[in-house]
Amino acid sequence: MKKLALAGALAAALCASGAATAQNKLNVSWGGSNPGGVMYYMVGSAGTIISEKLPQYNINQVTTGGSTENAKRLIKGELDMGIVYGAHVFMAQKPEGPFAGGAKGTMLRGVAKAYSGPTYFVALPGSGISKMADLKGKKVALGPPGSGTVFNCSNILRAVGMLDAIKPQMMTFGDAGRALGNGQIDALCQSSAPAAAVKELAETRGALVLPYSADDMSKITTTYPFYVKSTMPATTYKGVPAVDLPYLAVYWVAHERVPAKAIQDILELVYQPEIKKQLAAGHKAWAQMEPDTKNFLKLGAPMHPGAVAYYKSKGVWEE
Secondary structure: HHEEEEEEHHHHHHOOOOEEEOOOEEEEEEEEEOOOHHHHHHHHHHHHHHHOOOOOOOEEEEOOOOOOHHHHHHHOOOEEEEEEHHHHHHHHOOOOOOOOOOOOEEEOOEEEEEEEEEEEEEEEOOOOOOOOHHHHEEEEEEEOOOOOOHHHHHHHHHOOOOOOOEEEOOOHHHHHHHHHHHHOEEEEEOOOOOHHHHHHHHOOOOOOOOOOOOHHHHHHHHOOOOOEEEOOOOOOOOOOOOOOEEEEEEEEEEEEOHHHHHHHHHHHHHHHHHHHHHHHHHHHHHOEEOOOOOHHHOOOEOOOHHHHHHHHOOOOOOO
């Protein structure tokens, strides 16, 4: 009986540890976002490919609220990997912002830059909303609670002096798209592109991405230096022209406990040209994956040893 109890306790401990071995496989929990969000589809497609091509690793997709929750759960040891905004990696080291009062993110380790994502507001054509100032007094969906989207959207609204002028609504990306299409809200905010909810709107009802004035953009990048002005291509959404938006680098992050060999093996796989094409077919954002080691290190967190070994072996390490 004692042996059985010990075995049961050991199994429970392994399961709780996240990156645990079971049947000669390493189980790796990977946080993305909820359905309708970019991170959800990125983790889903990548996890499937990695588990198939590297059977020694079992990637478990975890549905979360997005970047903020991913970072917090990594810090608590509840996730092994996550997609996290660069700003959240930076703030978690302090800790400040959404991490104030919690433990420091000293266990966060960089794997790769996943993509750069814009933050933007979407309204329906003909709604009378055509610029940021038109959002005053309107119901605006800012994303699901605990998400990086809420963080980004709130930052942008605060920078342009509109945070207290709107009626904020917290809801999932899919629900926000449906609510906007049904006239239950006036606009939605989204981080990253293309986003499934906005894509569906653009193809069924039409979508208007609100432009930022030069003054808006200056206020945003001055208030929050981790945002950089860039252009969202006209090919992103049907009927939406190219538009300048504030972009934020988003990273693939791992907990320090994940074995270096696992991270190195996974990077060896995903950077193969054919595999990277498969990832991009799962979600376009994966086409932007790159080391970006120098910029990640500026956030105050180290790269994962497995990533260091891989990038140095390929001659692409920068610091």
